[in-house]
């Protein structure tokens with residue numbers, strides 16, 4: 001490690017918030033030096049309870065995160081919040097506005113909030129977010145919340161393997177529940193009907209319950225996702241929600257599923273890192289320096305077909321890596 | 324490795340208008356920057372803490388209330404205390420020309436942009452100062 005990275009790493013373990021912020025930037029940028037830091041930090045992480053918050057835009061994810069954070073602070077727990085907003089595919093820029101709902105937390109040194117742009121790269125977000133989670137975990141945060149809009153595959157991937165995944169809905173015209181894609185129904189450990197001060201909230205909760213009950217495997221499931229009604233703006237239902245999260249944590253610990261979830265999360269991470277590596281190696285093998293060029297020519301001359309060429313390149317890539 | 328310029332938009336003080344600063348925010352986003360907005364009525368302490376947690380390259384402040392004489396020196400002092408003077412501080416809103424000079428010379432604000440400023444000028448200024456990060 002370069003001197004600077006070593007310093008940051010030491011400062012982080014001493015509780016320096018700026019060092020944490022700097023390391024997070026390095027991870028987001030895919031800075032090669034951050035990899036060594038993450039390697040060192042890995043053994044200090046694994047203590048935090050990781051909560052995912054996802055759901056339709058404007059459903060109240062950030063407001064709920066603020067409510068939960070205040071609750072945890074009162075219990076003496078420290079909190080990290082990672083708020084992901086979409087990056088514009090056209091410009092690469094992003095407007096990150098989740099902090100607006102978390103103003104009252106900003107004066108509390110026990111809370112660390114970081115806004116992230118999803119930055120396009122498919123799968124890359126999950127890897128970056130996991131890196132940031134691990135930094136905040138090693139930094140000593142007891143609870144880490146990750147907020148993403150439950151719109152796309154990429155965002156869902158991020159919260160899928162948190163310990164407790166909250167799916168946030170709100171009453172609205174009856175279509176709200178229909179808009180929850182099957183994929184998001186699968187990943188929710190707890191469902192929240194926020195904005196329960198609004199008309200139609202009981203209906204939304206009932207619809208949700210019906211959808212969950214008809215979900216395959218629901219009957220035999222050891223954990224039945226509860227539905228919690230909240231008015232995040234007023235802090236109503238936050239205590240009940242925190243209690244449900246607590247029960248879920250207990251369930252995970254007692255059933256051995258906590259380790260299983262951790263393994264799932266790391267498996268997804270390793271898979272993504274691996275496929276990035278293999279993808280890059282494959283690209284290189286196809287350049288003029290790699291063995292691909294000759295094969296491509298033979299393919300064009302109809303001497304071999306693409307599958308044979310791919311097999312040969314795969315053989316070249318993985319030679320010596322097996323047994 | 325993909326680096327992005329990160330910017331925090333700040334509204335210190337009590338005026339409740341963020342139209343102007345949001346227009347700047349959109350322009351910066353469209354120029355490929357990551358723009359964090361933390362909302363209205365932020366104290367200098369809130370803003371500096373947010374700037375550090377978000378590890379921004381630039382802090383863009385907008386003040387319409389005339390409170391810049393009290394608020395800006397405090398922001399700059401906190402940045403110095405936290406050894407974060409590498410963060411570029413830009414100021415917009417309603418700042419009389421005489422005060423603008425004081426903000427830059429005495430307090431370390433990088434540049435003051437007046438009300439009619441073309442957002443492209445702000446984008447260009449930030450890109451020039453921080454683009455090579």
Ligand SMILES: Nc1nc2c(ncn2[C@@H]2O[C@H](COP(=O)(O)OP(=O)(O)OP(=O)(O)O)[C@@H](O)[C@H]2O)c(=O)[nH]1
Nearest residue numbers: 057058059060061062063101194195230231232233
């Ligand atoms: N009536 C009502 N409004 C709420 C409640 N919770 C949040 N809101 C409001 O709903 C709006 C969106 O809240 P956020 O917390 O920003 O929602 P979000 O899901 O984080 O939004 P995005 O991150 O933009 O997807 C804000 O104006 C909140 O004040 C609630 O319980 N009742």
Ligand SMILES: [Mg+2]
Nearest residue numbers: 061062098147
């Ligand atoms: Mg939000």
